[in-house]
Amino acid sequence: MALLTYREAVIDIEAGEDVLSALLRAEIDARHSCRAGVCQSCLHRAVEGKPPPAAQEGLSDAQKALGYFLACLCRPETPLAIVPAQEAGDRFEVNVQAIDRLGGDVVRLRLEHGPDFVYRPGQFVELIAEDGLGRHYSLASHPEEDSFVELHVRLHPGGRMSGFIAERLTPGRRMCIAGPLGSCIYEGIDPDQPMCLVGSGTGLAPLVGILRDACRRGHRAPIRLYHGVREPHGLYLHDQLETLACERENFSYVARALSVPPPEGGDVAAAVLERETAVADTAFFLCGGERLVTRLKRELYLKGAPLKQLRSDVFAPAS
């Protein structure tokens, strides 16, 4: 394997040269600005090989574990295959195992994958139905417990992927996924640090994966999960999560439907801001629509939460 591979192409890199310079010399339009490891705009991800630690200075523990690095600081000594940070990377063939209606307009997809596909709970993939039709979905499954990946899909009336899943998808059909992507995972967290998971709609999916991972890794401190939806029938894992909250002493579950007046219902962000008081010591995971995630991130930060403890994953609507 060559010392540097970008997407599929072998890139010429000189001894002691940094990856960013080599990419630019090869006329690849790599995003960059400061060239001093500060602005982080030249963030890339190694899909094969391990970047030198010096190239991961200032990144989060999750990003380090997932092979992200700064191209301007990276002088590889062993072979590296890299892609830009936001790019999904390799495609994998999967087999549709089950399609089940959960609650409201949410469908659960279970897809069998081969051993080549490796991921961490809480990451997301691009699900590719056919050429030109791909959407991002988070993973609710756990690689050490499940033989499949699990996706929660909200069916949008008139949505192309929704139509495909509702009308054309059947068990046994083969599809592709690309990824995994995202760094909202259980990493760099102290088992004695409280965790707060907040999701709106199918933002619950990655949180389920992260919750399962935290339990499996022996997380001891309290874990509080908030699920916010518009209508009560959107609380699609209500019974399972209530049961889990009864069984596990350190787990609690708060459900909020916007259409139900407070205190039982209302705005989930308000519930989080009211109940979460020790924000400086808590590990936050915020997943779902942009408005909720942006608002909570800002408010929690202003209340004293360090930005490193505000992990988030914004679900952007398909354009």
Add this chain to the structure above:
Amino acid sequence: MSSLYDRLGGAKAVDAAVDLFYRKVLADGRIARFFEGVNMEEQIAKQRAFLTMAFGGPNNYTGKDMREAHKRLVAKGLNDMHVDAVIEDLSSTLRQLGVGENEVKEVAALANSVRNDVLGR
């Protein structure tokens, strides 16, 4: 004598200061409006770059970058008073972290050195 950046503690000092500093800026009624609707991760990366420059650390920032980056804000009314507010927030961050008065002055002077570029003059 070692450089200002080394005396302050290098990249670790930037790490320690950036959360405190950006929180002060967002909570500062004089300048908060310029940060409305921005992506916090991207903004924190920019603040890290700014602090690295102000701490005398390695950076490749040019006057042109500074002008380009703040053009939109100047059009929204960014002026000397707002630059003063940022330098004030920066100084109080450093004092809170126990940095000595001489270093605080040096940092403020470096931050001040980009004033004209930021304001497009």
